[in-house]
Amino acid sequence: MDLRKALLAIRFVGLRTALRAVRAAWERDRWEGREVSEPAAWSPVKPLQRMIPLPDGARFTGPDAELEIRFLAPDVVRLTWTPGVLPLPYAIVRERLEEVRVARGEQADGWTLESEALGLEVRADGRICFRDGAGRIWRVEDPPERRGEAWRHRVRLRPEERLYGLGERAAPLNRRGRIYRMWNRDPGGSYGPGADPLYLGIPLWLSLHAEGAYLVFYENPFEASFDLGASEPDAAWVTFTGGALREYVFYGPPSRLLERYTALTGRPPLPPRWALGFHQSRWSYESAEEVRAVARGFRDHGLPLHAIHLDIDYMDGYRVFTVDRRRFPDLSELIRELEGQGIRTVVIVDPGVKADPGYAVYREGVARGMFCRLPDGRLYRGLVWPGWCVFPDFTDPEVRAWWGEHYRAFLEAGVTGFWHDMNEPTAFVAWGEPTFPRRVRHAMEGRGGDHREAHNLYGLLMNRAAWEALRRLQSDRRPFLLTRSGWAGIQRYAWTWTGDVESSWAALRQTLATVLGLGLSGVPYSGPDIGGFSGAPSAELFVRWFQAAAFMPFFRNHAAKGTPRREPWVFGEPVLSIARAFLRLRVRLLPYLYTLAWEAAQTGAPLVRPLFWLNEQDPALWEIEDAFLLGSALLVAPVLEAGARAREVFLPTGEWYDFWSDAQRAGPARVLVEAPLDRLPLFVRAGSLLPLAEPEGVTLHLYVSSKEEGEGMFYEDAGDGFGPCRVDRFEWRWEGESLRIHRIREGELSEPEGGFRLEFHGFTPARAWADGRPVPVEGSTLVAPPFTELILEGRPVRSPA
Numbered sequence: 001m002d003l004r005k006a007l008l009a010i011r012f013v014g015l016r017t018a019l020r021a022v023r024a025a026w027e028r029d030r031w032e033g034r035e036v037s038e039p040a041a042w043s044p045v046k047p048l049q050r051m052i053p054l055p056d057g058a059r060f061t062g063p064d065a066e067l068e069i070r071f072l073a074p075d076v077v078r079l080t081w082t083p084g085v086l087p088l089p090y091a092i093v094r095e096r097l098e099e100v101r102v103a104r105g106e107q108a109d110g111w112t113l114e115s116e117a118l119g120l121e122v123r124a125d126g127r128i129c130f131r132d133g134a135g136r137i138w139r140v141e142d143p144p145e146r147r148g149e150a151w152r153h154r155v156r157l158r159p160e161e162r163l164y165g166l167g168e169r170a171a172p173l174n175r176r177g178r179i180y181r182m183w184n185r186d187p188g189g190s191y192g193p194g195a196d197p198l199y200l201g202i203p204l205w206l207s208l209h210a211e212g213a214y215l216v217f218y219e220n221p222f223e224a225s226f227d228l229g230a231s232e233p234d235a236a237w238v239t240f241t242g243g244a245l246r247e248y249v250f251y252g253p254p255s256r257l258l259e260r261y262t263a264l265t266g267r268p269p270l271p272p273r274w275a276l277g278f279h280q281s282r283w284s285y286e287s288a289e290e291v292r293a294v295a296r297g298f299r300d301h302g303l304p305l306h307a308i309h310l311d312i313d314y315m316d317g318y319r320v321f322t323v324d325r326r327r328f329p330d331l332s333e334l335i336r337e338l339e340g341q342g343i344r345t346v347v348i349v350d351p352g353v354k355a356d357p358g359y360a361v362y363r364e365g366v367a368r369g370m371f372c373r374l375p376d377g378r379l380y381r382g383l384v385w386p387g388w389c390v391f392p393d394f395t396d397p398e399v400r401a402w403w404g405e406h407y408r409a410f411l412e413a414g415v416t417g418f419w420h421d422m423n424e425p426t427a428f429v430a431w432g433e434p435t436f437p438r439r440v441r442h443a444m445e446g447r448g449g450d451h452r453e454a455h456n457l458y459g460l461l462m463n464r465a466a467w468e469a470l471r472r473l474q475s476d477r478r479p480f481l482l483t484r485s486g487w488a489g490i491q492r493y494a495w496t497w498t499g500d501v502e503s504s505w506a507a508l509r510q511t512l513a514t515v516l517g518l519g520l521s522g523v524p525y526s527g528p529d530i531g532g533f534s535g536a537p538s539a540e541l542f543v544r545w546f547q548a549a550a551f552m553p554f555f556r557n558h559a560a561k562g563t564p565r566r567e568p569w570v571f572g573e574p575v576l577s578i579a580r581a582f583l584r585l586r587v588r589l590l591p592y593l594y595t596l597a598w599e600a601a602q603t604g605a606p607l608v609r610p611l612f613w614l615n616e617q618d619p620a621l622w623e624i625e626d627a628f629l630l631g632s633a634l635l636v637a638p639v640l641e642a643g644a645r646a647r648e649v650f651l652p653t654g655e656w657y658d659f660w661s662d663a664q665r666a667g668p669a670r671v672l673v674e675a676p677l678d679r680l681p682l683f684v685r686a687g688s689l690l691p692l693a694e695p696e697g698v699t700l701h702l703y704v705s706s707k708e709e710g711e712g713m714f715y716e717d718a719g720d721g722f723g724p725c726r727v728d729r730f731e732w733r734w735e736g737e738s739l740r741i742h743r744i745r746e747g748e749l750s751e752p753e754g755g756f757r758l759e760f761h762g763f764t765p766a767r768a769w770a771d772g773r774p775v776p777v778e779g780s781t782l783v784a785p786p787f788t789e790l791i792l793e794g795r796p797v798r799s800p801a
């Protein structure tokens with residue numbers, strides 16, 4: 001640890017805990033030191049000898065290893081090499097997606113398996129080739145190798161191949177060329193680009209190459225290393241330190257891959273609508289009065305605010321599930337007041353339970369055997385904010401149920417969301433791994449195991465405990481959970497933020513690739529601490545970060561203890577007015593964001609998408625990481641450089657509208673776009689629909705392409721709960737000079753009372769008929785009663801830039 005990091009750590013944890021961290025590291029080393037050393041050499045599996053047919057695949061046996069291959073759907077296949085502990089199905093919600101007919105064959109040096117969509121060639125030596133329906137090879141795995149309990153294999157990479165995913169990474173969007181570690185980790189209060197690993201790794205990648213796209217998910221929670229072409233440019237080496245070598249391989253275009261992957265690991269549920277608004281946080285607002293003052297500040301400055309987060313200082317001595325009654329004498333009264341202003345309250349919950357015999361959660365947990373133990377039977381103790389703590393074993397269903405009950409009192413007090421932190425899990429140490437010793441025992445649903453297997457699952461299962469409790473305790477509300485750590489499947493339970501990122505321009509730029517990478521790993525809801533966590537952003541950096549975050553799923557202002565205050569008014573003008581404008585824009589965007597959230601819940605499509613989502617066959621889009629798509633309608637190009645008042649934007653093939661001026665541009669083109677401090681380059685794709693909240697009510701903005709058809713949708717419901725909803729899908733096409741819009745309605749929610757307000761861009765309607773009846777037109781807008789078909793006569797408008 002360098003001196004700067006050490007000082008930062010002392011500032012955050014206090015001198016006393018920092019000194020104890022020396023003891024913690026020493027104790028951890030004592031345990032780690034007892035690990036047996038591994039045999040030195042890797043050896044390939046001995047040749048497979050026999051194929052045993054299975055209804056949906058086959059099993060291949062050899063003298064020292066077995067390979068099982070099962071198709072879950074024609075385009076999804078699971079491969080499992082054993083020996084090794086099979087994973088508990090924590091990531092998985094379904095064992096099978098569709099019926100598949102598998103054809104098996106034999107050839108000179110092995111066997112073949114084929115579904116309607118893909119074919120596998122299994123060579124006796126263990127090499128596996130994946131082909132598409134036309135016989136083109138899109139993945140080749142060399143025979144796997146073993147060393148002790150570890151597995152590794154080599155996957156060939158094509159020269160042009162790009163790789164994405166791996167969960168949360170402070171790395172370029174295209175992950176190729178580096179080594180990544182799969183071991184969730186708190187980087188220690190601050191990190192910048194290049195730090196690895198971070199809090200939330202997911203062992204999957206999405207590959208794009210000239211022959212198409214595929215996704216591979218390794219269902220193995222043990223520590224792993226993903227060397228994606230760093231040691232050998234044309235190969236990836238994947239190494240797991242334990243467990244069976246199991247992977248799911250999906251074939252198809254990116255949107256289909258995410259749809260299939262989230263069919264297997266679970267879809268991100270629809271969040272409550274308020275969660276898509278703006279969240280204000282700070283470590284910490286230390287008293288009820290301070291919280292009231294913040295809310296007042298937002299009101300007085302005309303700044304929309306949807307949630308306030310209470311960081312660790314609301315607790316009594318950092319004891320989880322307690323409240324400091326001196327500083328927060330009546331939490332429920334405070335929450336009611338905030339609710340009255342439309343502000344929800346989110347409280348932080350850390351997994352570490354203070355080892356304090358005078359504290360009920362500790363006492364009860366010890367009595368009922370809820371905490372993790374060392375192999376000698378003693379409770380494992382680690383250091384977190386409260387000092388020495390013990391830790392619930394979330395791999396035990398009884399512990400999850402017990403833990404979940406503790407949310408009840410908060411719910412009764414009106415808390416609407418929970419923020420789970422330090423769940424990598426993190427335990428402070430003066431050196432080495434800031435987590436549990438690997439030999440700490442875990443229940444693993446009763447079958448037993450240790451921290452080597454449970455570590456990466458800890459955050460996922462903490463969220464599962466809370467999610468299941470919230471669904472049980474308040475059946476009429478959608479849970480809102482925010483987590484720092486997680487694993488595959490975390491999208492079923494929680495949102496995430498990018499943790500303790502430093503306050504720098506480089507970190508702002510990194511945020512885009514990090515959020516995009518999470519989305520491609522199945523985690524659609526994420527966002528950064530605006531301005532960076534651990535530092536003092538300049539007014540300009542704060543503004544640029546604020547503008548970028550306004551288009552990310554999770555939009556929160558948060559900062560570390562000891563940093564200057566960061567509520568938008570602190571910076572004075574022009575920052576205050578700019579923040580206000582972007583907060584109001586966010587509110588305008590809510591109907592669109594909410595529609596995207598619904599889409600994510602149906603298909604797993606991330607809200608924030610890389611540009612190649614438009615066309616994965618266009619290599620020009622493969623590495624763009626300084627801009628992103630929000631849904632399929634918006635292209636957002638944040639300003640990422642100090643002093644810049646213009647920036648270059650790559651517009652993909654198609655027609656584009658400048659959001660601010662309606663000026664039209666044609667892609668593909670690299671364009672220089674003005675970006676004064678109060679603007680960021682923002683484009684709307686022609687042929688798309690943007691539902692926005694306008695003063696007159698929700699307005700469906702149709703951005704008409706002069707040549708092509710268009711489509712879009714609008715989702716509505718009560719904003720929370722599980723009541724009726726309505727989806728309106730619109731499709732339009734040109735018929736000569738007239739535009740024909742077709743609406744398909746789904747769902748039980750009643751039609752909007754005032755009908756649909758439509759505003760046209762790139763087209764001025766002169767006359768309109770809704771299902772044959774004339775509708776008055778005013779300028780470029782009209783209000784139509786609920787219709788199936790709307791026909792418009794008018795003229796296209798061209799406003800070139």
Ligand code: GLC
Nearest residue numbers: 189283311312421499500560
């Ligand atoms: C961790 C979190 C940070 C939080 C702090 C205190 O560093 O990442 O967001 O403010 O702990 O709880």
